[in-house]
Amino acid sequence: MASSTCATTSLSLSSSLRTNLSSSRTSRMPLISLRVSPIFEALSFKSVRTNFKNPISASASASARMAGQNKKIEKFETEEEVAVRLAKYTADLSAKFVKERGAFTVVLSGGSLIDALRKLAEAPYKDSVDWSKWHVFWVDERVVKRDHVDSNYKLALDGFLSKVPIPPGQVYAINDALSAEGAADDYETCLKHLVQRNVIATSKTTGFPKFDLMLLGMGPDGHLASLFPGHPLVNEKNKWVTCIKDSPKPPPERITFTFPVINSAAYNAMVVTGEGKASAVCTALGKSRHSETLPAQLLSAEDELTWFLDKSAASNL
Numbered sequence: 001m002a003s004s005t006c007a008t009t010s011l012s013l014s015s016s017l018r019t020n021l022s023s024s025r026t027s028r029m030p031l032i033s034l035r036v037s038p039i040f041e042a043l044s045f046k047s048v049r050t051n052f053k054n055p056i057s058a059s060a061s062a063s064a065r066m067a068g069q070n071k072k073i074e075k076f077e078t079e080e081e082v083a084v085r086l087a088k089y090t091a092d093l094s095a096k097f098v099k100e101r102g103a104f105t106v107v108l109s110g111g112s113l114i115d116a117l118r119k120l121a122e123a124p125y126k127d128s129v130d131w132s133k134w135h136v137f138w139v140d141e142r143v144v145k146r147d148h149v150d151s152n153y154k155l156a157l158d159g160f161l162s163k164v165p166i167p168p169g170q171v172y173a174i175n176d177a178l179s180a181e182g183a184a185d186d187y188e189t190c191l192k193h194l195v196q197r198n199v200i201a202t203s204k205t206t207g208f209p210k211f212d213l214m215l216l217g218m219g220p221d222g223h224l225a226s227l228f229p230g231h232p233l234v235n236e237k238n239k240w241v242t243c244i245k246d247s248p249k250p251p252p253e254r255i256t257f258t259f260p261v262i263n264s265a266a267y268n269a270m271v272v273t274g275e276g277k278a279s280a281v282c283t284a285l286g287k288s289r290h291s292e293t294l295p296a297q298l299l300s301a302e303d304e305l306t307w308f309l310d311k312s313a314a315s316n317l
């Protein structure tokens with residue numbers, strides 16, 4: 001699959017607002033077909049029932065809505081069950097937004113999230129989802145070429161996008177020919193044009209772009225996108241897209257959406273599996289005694305935030 005590039009110069013700007021959401025642009029990007037090394041962390045627990053502590057009951061798939069908040073936690077015995085649920089959740093939201101607004105704007109993260117999306121590229125969703133209405137974005141990207149093993153674009157392409165028929169012109173990769181600052185500015189400009197064309201909605205509450213769904217992951221340190229604990233970028237209030245040059249997780253240079261944009265999404269899905277993230281999950285969901293505020297703790301959504309957890313990730317709750 002070739003993708004759109006978000007280089008400002010490649011955007012065909014229209015003086016009138018265009019609402020033909022299925023129109024695509026000619027891609028300038030090469031087809032990438034290199035294999036990516038698997039990054040998904042292997043899970044080794046057995047599928048047995050455990051007694052989850054309150055407020056989430058013990059069941060193979062337990063769901064709880066946090067009192068007074070539009071935040072839900074869904075817990076599953078296995079990572080496989082998380083993947084099955086995530087596929088249905090995403091397909092249902094796709095159908096809802098395609099019906100309501102004729103398009104579905106989806107933001108991907110990198111990392112283990114991509115493997116968790118694998119069921120969406122299988123039956124029945126492969127044939128039932130209206131992929132022609134999908135517009136795909138990245139919540140963060142590493143400043144590397146798109147065929148580099150560290151590229152979030154390449155990870156998504158190899159693991160998901162190459163398996164479903166999304167029009168290439170509706171896959172908005174971050175420009176890999178620019179500096180970190182240049183690519184962040186360029187991507188923000190790209191988003192602004194798509195907001196103007198009403199491909200991306202606008203939040204009436206915040207005025208920031210309102211993506212339909214962000215599919216997010218969290219690192220063991222509680223970072224999400226490329227917003228790391230204690231980093232000043234976590235507090236960015238104005239920019240839509242920014243860059244980091246001192247990421248504690250390699251590679252050091254990255255582009256990332258800011259919290260105002262992430263938290264303006266209609267739906268945010270935080271997908272976390274594996275025991276290595278149990279402590280951060282506990283802190284992020286406010287059940288830890290640690291006073292440290294993790295970026296994942298700051299996550300919200302305009303309509304609904306759902307945490308999808310397997311038993312290992314939820315083990316400290």
Ligand SMILES: O=C1O[C@H](COP(=O)(O)O)[C@@H](O)[C@H](O)[C@H]1O
Pocket residue numbers: 039109110111112113140141152216217218219220223224225226249
């Ligand atoms: O570096 C990154 O890490 C996070 C978390 O990755 P995971 O492999 O621990 O799930 C990811 O969400 C982000 O997009 C990526 O750039």
